[in-house]
Amino acid sequence: MHARPAHPDTPGDPPASARRVGPIITLGLLALAAVAVLTGLLPLADFGALVERVSPVLAFVVAITIVAELASAAGVFTALAERLAGWGRGRIWLLWCFVLLVATLCTAFLSLDTTAVLVTPVVVVLALHSGISPLPFAIAAIWLSNTASLFLPVSNLTNLLAADAFGGVGGYVAVVWAPAVVGVLGSVVILSLVFRRSLRGRYQTAAPTPVVDRTLLVIAAVVVVLLLPLLVSGLPVAVPAGVAAAVLLVAFLVRDRSALRMGLIPWQALGIAIALFVLVEAAHAHGLESALAAVSGTGDDPLSLLHLAAVGALGANGINNLPAYLVLEPVAGSPLRLAALLVGVNLGPLVTPWASLATLLWHQRVTALGVQISWPRFALLGVLGVAVIVPLATLALAAFG
DSSP states (O other): OOOOOOOOOOOOOOOOOHHHHHHHHHHHHHHHHHHHHHHTOOHHHHHHHHHHHHHHHHHHHHHHHHHHHHHHHHHHHHHHHHHHHHTTEEEEEEEHHHHHHHHHHHHHHHHHHHEEEEEEEEHHHHHHHHTOHHHHHHHHHHHHHHHHTTTTTGGGGHHHHHHGGSSHHHHHHHHHHHHHHHHHHHHHHHHHTTTTTTOBBBOOOOOOOOOOEEEEEEEEHHHHHHHHHTTTTOTTHHHHHHHHHHHHHHHHHHHGGGGOOOGGHHHHHHHHHHHHHHHHHHHHHHHHHHHHHHHHOOOOSSSHHHHHHHHHHHHHHHHOOOHHHHHHHHOOOSSHHHHHHHHHHHHHHOSSTTTSSSHHHHHHHHHHTTTEOOOHHHHHHHHHHHHHHHHHHHHHHHHOO
């Protein structure tokens, strides 16, 4: 894995092949899902219950994506990164610590996809401007996109689907706080050791990026700051996220209409999620749960929790973390076992490119910026991370959950 020279001011667009293949896969999955509903493979009653369950979740995904995209367009993430560069005082290791903190907080409050898609380009460009190898920062962004996605229900779509089983935000946090902390600390320690040589020395602070519209920047920053505590206030998360999205849409409508485009809505991610929801629900309606009971095991003892977390991590790296969660959720049973499954599917997608949608989106961004990823080395590092982080986080869950 290495970086080649690239123009640091333009993140670039995803490769043309990715732009073509992604929609084809999405449409194919949606077609299969439509067939499942129209043919009765998924009974209408089950389909109605599924719609009732996932509609608020998908509404939140749309709203938080709009908030993140418009905040990025206003320059919030760029201003934050440049402020971090100043706080780093020219020391690479100190800048590294700040970037790790921002990636963790952004993932926890604004979701893993926000970190992968919007924070990654900012920290990579920051490294390039400062004359630092961007590779450690790029890898840290995608690792923490996954391993910091256990803290809150809003951190990951899988968490949102599971949150009701814990009785809301408070119950969820009470169970998962320990493995969430272990996930981040384990990632920080491993990556800091692996990239320790690249993190020595000093850097030159680059000139700040000119602010195009300071009023819009202030509005977006205030909206984001006010939104974060509301996401953990106990309100249905779609409500504050929807209000925040509406405020930013109005602000951009008045001051910069060029940023308002249909691409603000994550159509592809929504299509894939909807199709997977329907297909997995149809499979469960025809006996998948019984078939998986033997694979996932039973019990709340540490060994059983390790078993389920391992199955979740293997499933995530094999078929993607969302279908892995959906497939195994009905056989998880208790909240403690459900948390173990979340440990596997949230902290485990570090090996294969398709293990999480965030990884695929991240790869598009970093390659457009000139950072070349060696997938064998990425996978080898990921195997090390999963082998250490998932068992330790699961044991923390068994001890404190």
